[in-house]
Amino acid sequence: MPNKLHRHPPNPQASASASFEGVVLPHLDAAYNLARWLARDDTDAQDVVQEALLRALRYYASFHGGDARVWLLAIVRNTFYSLRMKVPADGVHEAFDDEMHAPPDEQPGPEAQTLLALDVGSLQRALENLPHPLREAIVLRELEECSYKEIASITGQKIGTVMSRLARARERLRLELSCPSKEARQHDVP
Amino acid sequence: MMCHDARLLLHAYLDDELDAAQSVAMTRHMQACADCTAHYADFAQLRQAMTQGSLYRRAPDALRAQWTAAMPAAAAPASSPRPRRAPIALAMAAGFAAALLFATPLWFYASRQQAGGADTGLSEVVSSHIRSLQQQHLMDVVSTDQHTVKPWFDGKLDFAPRVKDLAGAGYPLVGGRLDALEGHSVAALVYKHGLHIINLYQWPVSTDAADTAATQWHGYNVLCWTRGRMRYVAVSDLNQSELRQFVLAFQDDATPVMR
Structure with a gap:
């Protein structure tokens, strides 16, 4: 029976912190994985996730259903970039130019599969x-x-x-x- | 299709993001073009290597523990009747240590409130309600039979709770549970209204102040009253007027009290 009780539509401003735990925290691994790959460092990744979860908690009232994972990952991503801006020491600004990074025009290469180092x-x-x-x-x-x-x-x-x-x-x-x-x-x- | 277009669509093809027509065009192109087929094989190989799982970075246990443990702890320290988001966020930011630091003065504040206040331990009541909604926590005795619920409390409490079935009024009794609030054991009766759960707590008090207080805490509605030297607190996510209906139904002497 308790299972059923969870299904009623949550009163939006109600149960904020209670449902946060059930809705957002299951995506903790996803949040960390993204943060870790963006930051390339364990400690930084933890800081990013920590800050992102705090922001998520703060904005939780404005989360109206939808995919919580996508919502959280967007916050993680924004958090990463905004934290990175604050640390000028790190500040290699990768002005990413979509054109500049266009793949090199390849010569018609060998028609065989390339041997890839996939360890x-x-x-x-x-x-x-x-x-x-x-x-x-x-x-x-x-x-x-x-x-x-x-x-x-x-x-x-x-x-x-x-x-x-x-x-x-x-x-x-x-x-x-x-x-x-x-x-x-x-x-x-x- | 030209190789140039195929090079881009190759990836969408690999990711299964092409519509049927484009998919067919890709398949046809690859049948004719060994070069694109080789590329495709490379990328398929790359994808397989990446998705084997060893690249996935799982959240460290410490981080997880911090957050799963912080949630209930965070609900408790904000013991003021007003919802206060900022302190919750801060307490969690600073982790456990800070949460404790925050909690201590607030507990003092809360206990001072208790001495003279009507909104006694409001957050505690709501926290208990929230906890009860988690799986397997709602009821110790599950019964829609009022004659089962009342005797169940016998010997478990130092008072006999008032148990009523309000199914006639649209609030069927679904069970009961022992709980602890403000340091004493209380009886919690669980009622349902539609899909909403109402927790009704009761415990004996020495004074019989006939105040009925309605409050809101984190969106939950709480109604407290005292009657016959018993303190009652009803908590639910029902809106306030519905909760008041429930309380009136419970207070209505016309409905029989279970013996």
Whole structure:
């Protein structure tokens, strides 16, 4: 019977902190995963999640149903970028130009599958070397299994942008993983 | 379809985000183009490697523990009758230690309130109500039979609670439970109204001040009254007038008290 009791539509301003626990906290792993991949550091990721959850709690009254995971991930993402702005020491501003990062026009390459170094270490390094806009897209897609539409609403981009960023992210990963040593030096990004 | 278009659509194809027509076009193109097929195989391989799980970063236990434990703790310190969001947020920001720091003065404040106030331990009552809504916490004795609920309390409390079935008024009794409020054991009766749950707490008091106080706390409505040397507190997410109807039905001497 207690199961049934949960199903009645929650009075919006009622049960704020009670339902926060049930609605938002189940997505803690997703929040941390995104924060960890954006921040590339355990401590920073925890700070981001901590701050994001506080914001989520503060804005919880304005959350009117919908997908709590998408809602929370958007907050995590915004929190990460706003915290990063506050720390100028970190301040390599990646002004991301979608045009600039267009994939190189490839020569008609060998018609064979490329040999990719797909061990966890290489993958992790390659992912961490991606610029933030590409990294968040690919992490949301492959690790969180978000749809394009969900990624678009988390990142505030158009679906077309999401699609081309994912394409670029994968092209770069593929390049980097097929010749790791050269690419690693070339893309030694912040 | 040209290779140039295919290179972009390849990813949407891999992600299963293409509509049927585009999907068919992609399949057809790949049948003809070995280059794109090889690319596709690369990306499929990449995806498989990424989704194997070792790249997923789960939240550390400490973080999880902090938040799951902080929620009930956070509800308690804000012991003032007004909903105060900011202190809750701050208390959680500073974690447990700070939560305790915040809690201590507020408890003093709350206990001073208790001495002279009508809104006695309001937050405690609401917290208890919220806790009771969590699974398996609502009822110790589950019964729609009023004759089961009342005897169940025998020997568990140092007083005999007033138990009424208000099914006739639209508030069927669904069970009862022992609870503790302000340091004493109280009887909690659980009523339903539609899908809403009403917790009715009662415990004996020495004075018989006939005040009825209605308050709201975090969106829950709370009605307190004292009658026959018993303190009653009804909590629910029902709106205030509905909760008042319930209280009137309970107070109505025409409905029989269970023996």
